[in-house]
Amino acid sequence: MHELSLAVEIIEIATNEARRHGNGRIQAVHLRLGPLAGVVQEALLAAFPLAAQGTKADGADLVIEKVPLIVYCPRCRAERQIGFEVWLFCPVCRTPTPEVRQGREFEITALELET
Amino acid sequence: MNREPRMVQVRQNVLKQNDMVARALREEFRRSGVFVVSLVSSPGAGKTTLLEKTLAGSQGSRRVAALVGDLATENDARRLARSGAPVRQIVTGTVCHLDAMMVRRALEGWDLSALDFLFIENVGNLVCPAAYDLGEELRVVLVSVTEGEDKPLKYPPIFHGADLVVITKTDLADAVGFDRQALRKNLEGVAPGVPILEVSARTGFGMEEWLALLEERAAAARTV
Numbered sequence: 001m002h003e004l005s006l007a008v009e010i011i012e013i014a015t016n017e018a019r020r021h022g023n024g025r026i027q028a029v030h031l032r033l034g035p036l037a038g039v040v041q042e043a044l045l046a047a048f049p050l051a052a053q054g055t056k057a058d059g060a061d062l063v064i065e066k067v068p069l070i071v072y073c074p075r076c077r078a079e080r081q082i083g084f085e086v087w088l089f090c091p092v093c094r095t096p097t098p099e100v101r102q103g104r105e106f107e108i109t110a111l112e113l114e115t
Numbered sequence: 116m117n118r119e120p121r122m123v124q125v126r127q128n129v130l131k132q133n134d135m136v137a138r139a140l141r142e143e144f145r146r147s148g149v150f151v152v153s154l155v156s157s158p159g160a161g162k163t164t165l166l167e168k169t170l171a172g173s174q175g176s177r178r179v180a181a182l183v184g185d186l187a188t189e190n191d192a193r194r195l196a197r198s199g200a201p202v203r204q205i206v207t208g209t210v211c212h213l214d215a216m217m218v219r220r221a222l223e224g225w226d227l228s229a230l231d232f233l234f235i236e237n238v239g240n241l242v243c244p245a246a247y248d249l250g251e252e253l254r255v256v257l258v259s260v261t262e263g264e265d266k267p268l269k270y271p272p273i274f275h276g277a278d279l280v281v282i283t284k285t286d287l288a289d290a291v292g293f294d295r296q297a298l299r300k301n302l303e304g305v306a307p308g309v310p311i312l313e314v315s316a317r318t319g320f321g322m323e324e325w326l327a328l329l330e331e332r333a334a335a336a337r338t339v
Contacts, residue, residue: 002211002243009129017125027120031129038245038272086271087304096307100275106246107128112120 003043006106007051013108015056021113026057028112034067034103041066060112069103133247136215140222140250147227150333151235153249155273156257157266158239161283161316163191165257165325166234168316170198172326178229182221183236184213191236201225212243215250232329245272252336253329259284264297267305274305279312281325286315 014029029048033039041064048062069082073090079101080090089096128134144151154162166181173179180201183191192204205213205221218235227233235251237244256277258266261284267274274280280302288295295313302311312328314321 002246005210006129006246009132013125013127013129013131017123017127021121021123024121036272036275038242038276040242086268088275088307089304096303098307098309106130108125110125111123113123115118115121 004047007047025114028061030110034105036103037106071097072099137248137250149230153235153251181234241270260293267301
């Protein structure tokens with residue numbers, strides 16, 4: 001369970017960014033999260049309000065955009081989206097697809113700041 | 116009140132700090148000519164035993180050292196130090212994984228250029244270590260025959276990030292009814308093409324192959 005330390009990290013980045021933009025209260029933090037990032041969404045959502053306590057982000061929402069897993073199929077020579085995140089093979093031709101093009105994302109994309 | 120909030124675009128990797136430190140470590144390791152291998156597994160999969168035999172097997176011919184992470188106790192470091200290799204324990208407190216900053220701190224004062232191999236044993240955990248780059252050259256994920264063949268399906272990110280998978284405790288395979296084909300099929304499904312070794316550190320089975328693979332990878336890294 002490393003989600004609390006990740007939440008602390010998110011708050012730190014968010015408050016630093018907010019400081020550069022007028023230092024207002026943070027109402028929401030937007031995040032992109034891929035299935036291979038190794039982060040449990042529920043645990044992160046639970047940890048976030050705790051990490052936010054006493055900061056500019058106290059009471060802020062954490063808005064998570066789930067990033068789909070996209071692999072490259074060497075046989076089809078095309079990028080394919082995988083619905084079920086465990087088995088890495090092309091959903092069209094079933095060729096194994098070790099090359100992950102998207103799915104490890106764990107990044108802050110935007111903040112909503114009080115005006 | 117009730118005014119529309121202002122949207123500010125950020126786009127910043129949450130683990131940026133860790134990744135930056137890891138990148139710096141990796142460069143330092145390469146400059147120093149030390150090949151760094153990390154070991155990750157669930158608790159009790161046999162990381163320390165494999166490491167113990169690896170240190171003992173390479174002492175004399177190679178200059179090896181180890182960092183070992185645990186929440187508490189220095190038991191592993193004491194156990195490994197018997198090999199004669201320099202060993203440092205990282206006690207993480209309540210933290211469930213090693214990060215690059217902990218590794219950097221633990222390495223302070225060590226002359227890396229005096230080493231051929233450095234092993235980093237992560238905290239026993241198949242979830243959290245997946246997110247943290249430690250600057251290692253080779254990330255080895257261990258899975259023991261006693262754990263159940265569906266481990267890769269339950270914890271895909273860690274297996275997906277593996278450079279090598281070592282199946283441990285093969286001396287117990289028959290006793291626990293281990294299904295080799297099922298585990299290999301699941302590994303191939305989650306991490307297509309990942310190299311797999313089978314080892315019993317206790318009997319020595321597979322150890323020669325493991326040590327040879329380390330030598331081979333280290334030699335390949337030096338020529339890059």
